[in-house]
Every structure is written in C-alpha cells, then in structure tokens.
Amino acid sequence: MSEQSYIKSIFIKGFKKFREFDMEFNNQMNIFVGENEVGKSTVLNAIKLVLNQDYRYADKAVLEDLFNVDLIKSFKENPSIENLPKIYIELELELNPSGKNAEYFWGEHNLNRTAKYGISFTCEFDEELGCDIAGLKENSEIPYEYYMLRWNTFSGMPYNLLKKPLTFLFLNTSEQGRYSSFNYYTRNVFENSFSDSQKLEIKNRFRNSLKIDFGKIDSVQLENDRVFGIDSKKVILENILSIFAQGVSLENHGSGMESLIKTEIALNREDEFNVVLMEEPENHLSFTNMQKMISIVSQRNESSQLFIATHSSMIASRLDLRNVFWITEGQAHSLQNVAPEVATFFTKAVNNNFLQLLLSKKVILVEGPTEFLLVPEFYEQETGKTIFNDQVTIISCNGISYKKYLQIAEHTDKRIAVLTDNDKNENGQIQSAAALNSAYKEQKEKFRIFMAQDANQWTWEVCLYHSNEAILKEFIESSFQKEAAYKYNGEDYGPYIGYMLNHKADFAFEILNKNLIRKNNLKMPDYVKEAIQWVSE
Structure with a gap:
C-alpha cells in the first residue's frame, strides 16, 4: 500500500442531489465540472460531512435541506416508516497500515462487506425515540426530531474526531x-x-x-x-x-x-x-x-x-484534462482516457472552450468569427427556432484543430457538427473528412464533418459569396474602396471576395446590422444547411 493517505471512493445515498451516486477518486487531483445544480458541491459537502462530522450538534431542522427532494416527495405521497428518507454516505480511505490509529478504520462494516479502511455516515429515523406512528401517516410530515446521526468506522466503532485519519481543509x-x-x-x-x-x-x-x-x-x-x-x-x-x-x-x-x-x-x-x-x-x-x-x-x-x-475552463484544462470528472445527473464521467498529447495541448491553449463543449447537449464547431456570428441566424432561418431553444451551442475553435475537441467528446453521446473549410483540397481534406465521417459512424459517435465538396469553394466567405453573388455585390459596393487591391495571402480574389476575406468580422457585423439573414435576403451555403438539418434532428 502507498504511504500517502487519501480518499479512494465515495458512495452517497439520499443526500441532497443524489438518490444514489458513487465514484472513485484520483489520489492527487480531482476536478469536478458540470452544470449548476448537478451535484459538484454535493460531493464536496458529503466528504466534509463525513470527515468533519458536520451537523453533529446542529438543530434537527437542518435535515430538511440535506435529504434528497425525490425521497421527501415519495414519503409525502405514501407516508410510512419504510418510506421515510434516509441518508447514507461511505468514504473508502487509503491509509498507511503502520500509521497511527489505522486499525481503528479497518474492517468489513461497509456496503460490500469487504475488509478495507473507511468511515460511514448514517442519518435515519429512530423508532426507539417514541414517535407517534399513526400521526406520522396522517399528517405526512417528516419527524426530524426523531432522527439519529451516526458516524462509524469500517471497524464498526463510533468515529471519534480526535482520531481523524486525514488532515483536512475546505x-x-x-x-x-x-x-x-x-x-x-x-x-x-x-x-x-x-x-x-x-x-x-x-x-x-x-x-x-x-x-x-x-x-x-x-x-x-x-x-x-x-x-x-x-x-x-x-x-x-x-x-x-x-x-x-x-x-x-x-x-x-x-x-x-x-x-x-x-x-x-x-x-x-x-x-x-x-x-x-x-x-x-x-x-x-x-x-x-x-x-x-x-x-x-x-x-x-x-x-x-x-x-x-x-x-472555469482555464482551471480544468491547465490542471490536466485527465484529472477532470464531468458530473451529470447522478453520474461522474472521468476524462482519464483523453490522449496525453491532447491533455498536454489544452494545458497550453489558454483560450479554449473545452468546458463549454462538455456542458453542451448539441454543438456546432466553426473555424472563425464570421461563422460564429452568422450561423445562429442561419440556424433560425432553417429551423424556425433559436439555437438557445434547441440547446445548440456554437463554438469557435480559435485556431484549435476540431479533431482535438472531438477527442475530448468521445463516448459522451454528444451530437457535434463541424463546419470547416476544404482549403482547396490541397491535402485531400475532402476525402479525409469523408473517411472520418465513416469512422465516426462505425464507432457510433454522433460526430459529422461538413465542408464544401468543390475545391474551388475553399473557405466560408467564398461559399457565402457564390451562394448570394448578386445581393452581396450590391451590399459590398457601398463599403469597399475601389482603388484597394484586396489581396488575401498574396493572391488577388477580386474586389468582392477580397473585401470579405480581409474584413471577416466587420463584414459579418454589417450583415447582422442590416438584418440580411432575418429578412431572408441571404441564403446559406449547402453544406451549412446540411449541418444545421443534421444537428437539429
């Protein structure tokens, strides 16, 4: 056994957010992420409650805030002693066998009836205190004053704080x-x-x-x-x-x-x-x-x-994604299987949207600011619903390869559409995307890459222009300087596309300000339409 003392795992039943919940911990770093009210704080509070004997001397009225609301509801619908809510929390510990008081925490008084180190907490109704059972069934009120709180070590002995096995701070x-x-x-x-x-x-x-x-x-x-x-x-x-x-x-x-x-x-x-x-x-x-x-x-x-x-995405990614636990309704998903090179990359990529990706139900990954600004309005144009109403998140990769985001999202059952450029198919991007889509389908991952299939339609602005040539020419003529060359990366793409490529964000803002999409004056490129239809299924 290791000389380091730490918490190996937790089991929670009937406490706050959780009817039943369990998870194993890393011995050094554990980072909990998730939506508000999913139970991140509940796990921390459960650890503190067991180790620190919280609420030992508190008024019993506080128990109302500790019981799982579903269990309270079940009791009120069918009041009986058997249905009274109960809390049970178990911490399994890793202790040095030769350490002080180690044997005091060793035993089989746990759920699995196997010998290990640990502490349990029980909060349950105590019939011996003489509660009026008939009245209990009649008024459907939980008799908090008749509850007992009990802390025991796995040896079966009462847990004494003076023998606390771990030094601990919250x-x-x-x-x-x-x-x-x-x-x-x-x-x-x-x-x-x-x-x-x-x-x-x-x-x-x-x-x-x-x-x-x-x-x-x-x-x-x-x-x-x-x-x-x-x-x-x-x-x-x-x-x-x-x-x-x-x-x-x-x-x-x-x-x-x-x-x-x-x-x-x-x-x-x-x-x-x-x-x-x-x-x-x-x-x-x-x-x-x-x-x-x-x-x-x-x-x-x-x-x-x-x-x-x-x-915080920064905290979670800078401290290594493999230490992250994504807490959802009643479950903890570890990211420990994220590839080391991906985890290392995100420790250095400060402006990443890793957490936003993880907490979203459906995602459209885009390359840059123009797509980020315009896709939400194209989505509403196509579906008649906002991305907010459909729980779709638009994430700009900001120079980070979409493949790295997809590696994080593997096995999360998220539906993720990728809108990306084919970059003139100079490195076989069109064929590569098709191969990846086939692989994702075979792996039962809900990922799909969308790009223009014509190498001449090599980037978002070019595709948008060719889908709306007449209206965009008219729109741009009032904005660009005719004497400007409007070259992009050393190549002359003409005044219209050149303007769009050199003023990406400003051009997108102009479109939004003039409500060109909301008025249905602009139509989206075909691959964008396909992506929106797919992700909204």
Whole structure:
C-alpha cells in the first residue's frame, strides 16, 4: 500500500442531489465540472460531512435541506416508516497500515462487506425515540426530531474526531460562505500547524499574558479595591485568531486576494493537509491572479489530494484534462482516457472552450468569427427556432484543430457538427473528412464533418459569396474602396471576395446590422444547411 493517505471512493445515498451516486477518486487531483445544480458541491459537502462530522450538534431542522427532494416527495405521497428518507454516505480511505490509529478504520462494516479502511455516515429515523406512528401517516410530515446521526468506522466503532485519519481543509470562496469560512479556515490551519503540546503551550501563554498585561492598565481600577480583570475561561484563542498577510488580516483583503492567500497557505505548508477541498476557486480572481493560483496548485507537493469544483475552463484544462470528472445527473464521467498529447495541448491553449463543449447537449464547431456570428441566424432561418431553444451551442475553435475537441467528446453521446473549410483540397481534406465521417459512424459517435465538396469553394466567405453573388455585390459596393487591391495571402480574389476575406468580422457585423439573414435576403451555403438539418434532428 502507498504511504500517502487519501480518499479512494465515495458512495452517497439520499443526500441532497443524489438518490444514489458513487465514484472513485484520483489520489492527487480531482476536478469536478458540470452544470449548476448537478451535484459538484454535493460531493464536496458529503466528504466534509463525513470527515468533519458536520451537523453533529446542529438543530434537527437542518435535515430538511440535506435529504434528497425525490425521497421527501415519495414519503409525502405514501407516508410510512419504510418510506421515510434516509441518508447514507461511505468514504473508502487509503491509509498507511503502520500509521497511527489505522486499525481503528479497518474492517468489513461497509456496503460490500469487504475488509478495507473507511468511515460511514448514517442519518435515519429512530423508532426507539417514541414517535407517534399513526400521526406520522396522517399528517405526512417528516419527524426530524426523531432522527439519529451516526458516524462509524469500517471497524464498526463510533468515529471519534480526535482520531481523524486525514488532515483536512475546505476552502469556500463563494460570497455566501466568505465570512462564515474565516474562523473555520483559521481554526483548521491552527489545528494542523502545531502538535497538541505546542497548542497547549500557546493557549496557556496567551491567557497568562492577557491577564498580566490587562492588569497593568491603570484605568481598570475601581473603587473599594475592586478591579476589572480577565476571566480566562471566557477567552477562547481560536475564536479571535486571524491570519495576517503584509499586516492586513485575511478577512480585510479583497475577495480575490483572500482566495489566493488561502490557497497558498493550504498548499505550501511543509506538513501539508492530506485532503484539500476547493469550492469555485476562480471566484473574484482576475486573469493574472487566476494564473497565479493555477501555478500554486500545479507546483504543490503531490502528497496532498485536491478536490476542486469549478466552472472555469482555464482551471480544468491547465490542471490536466485527465484529472477532470464531468458530473451529470447522478453520474461522474472521468476524462482519464483523453490522449496525453491532447491533455498536454489544452494545458497550453489558454483560450479554449473545452468546458463549454462538455456542458453542451448539441454543438456546432466553426473555424472563425464570421461563422460564429452568422450561423445562429442561419440556424433560425432553417429551423424556425433559436439555437438557445434547441440547446445548440456554437463554438469557435480559435485556431484549435476540431479533431482535438472531438477527442475530448468521445463516448459522451454528444451530437457535434463541424463546419470547416476544404482549403482547396490541397491535402485531400475532402476525402479525409469523408473517411472520418465513416469512422465516426462505425464507432457510433454522433460526430459529422461538413465542408464544401468543390475545391474551388475553399473557405466560408467564398461559399457565402457564390451562394448570394448578386445581393452581396450590391451590399459590398457601398463599403469597399475601389482603388484597394484586396489581396488575401498574396493572391488577388477580386474586389468582392477580397473585401470579405480581409474584413471577416466587420463584414459579418454589417450583415447582422442590416438584418440580411432575418429578412431572408441571404441564403446559406449547402453544406451549412446540411449541418444545421443534421444537428437539429
């Protein structure tokens, strides 16, 4: 077994988003991506709940927010003890067998009844507390006060926080959790920075110094030999601790700098935390500070295990796509099989749309700005519906080969149309696209490449011009300078096509501003029409 201690897997039943969910983790980096409300945060919260014994002393009313809503609905439709919602979470751990208290977490008290390390959490109705069963069925209300919360190790023994198997930190950079997280964060850093004897010494010296120094203040004297004094029992060091950077407390830094400092402290310690959870670390960060944070994370000592929930393409791709888990409804899809060269490419391609691709149901990949601007209106012209209504996303490859995007999307069941130029078929692009389409069909991938089949129709602007020659000549004549040569890459394509090629984005904006597509004055090239018909099926 490895000497590194980490979380191997999780099983969740009945907790928040998940009726049932399980996934295995990487031992070093785990990046969760997905739409809002699919459960990225639920996984982080489940880990925290089990390791940290969250809600142990909370009011039972909080359970309403923890139960899966479908289970609550099922109970209300058919109220019975058997249908009362229940939560079960199981963390399987990898621990050093010779480590302190390792045997305390080893056993077969788990779902599979196999010997391994781990902790389980159960939240269920306790009949022994004497709830009125008849009343329960009559009013369909969940009796939260009659629920018990139980943490056990796989040895079958109650889980004692003093024997916590992993040093652990949760970084929440959301605005909602900002102020409540300061004290939690500082407590955890303090708790894991010193031995028990060192912490006792610090606390004792603090209390003694406070009492002595306060007693030296003349103004605390009262009449009749009475004085103000410090009651050491009321002074809890952890409640007033803060972390300072350049003389400013962490909570008084801006939100972005606070996030950066927290990350740096958590990951640059010599005795690192075994597990660090990061909730949307991109919040409040400028582009420059985002790069700094990514650098801190990527250069950390690899003895710690990271869990990052993010909406940032930059974070997910720069920290290696093979560490990404795409969370969908009740499932986690690992990208660990992405080819190494593709993953490496995306670590360097800063302006990529990887996450947008992954989170889209249907996609049209285009090469440049003109297609990106005009295809949505051509789509509406052809289908009578907007790309938004049809859940179609247009993604500009921005110089990135469409094949790299398709490699990421393999086995995701996404319908992806590629609009690309044949570049005069100088390297057999037309034949190559046909071969790829046949291969995708055989592999049951919903990918298809569309391009003009005539080598003379070599790029988008040329195809658009030849499909709308009369109207575009009239439209362009009011815009271009007749004395200009309008050469493109050293070749003279004439004033009309030359203008379109040299003013791609501006030309597209002019078309949109004049509503040429919405008024049906422009028709799309045939291969674009075929692509839209195919992707909208």
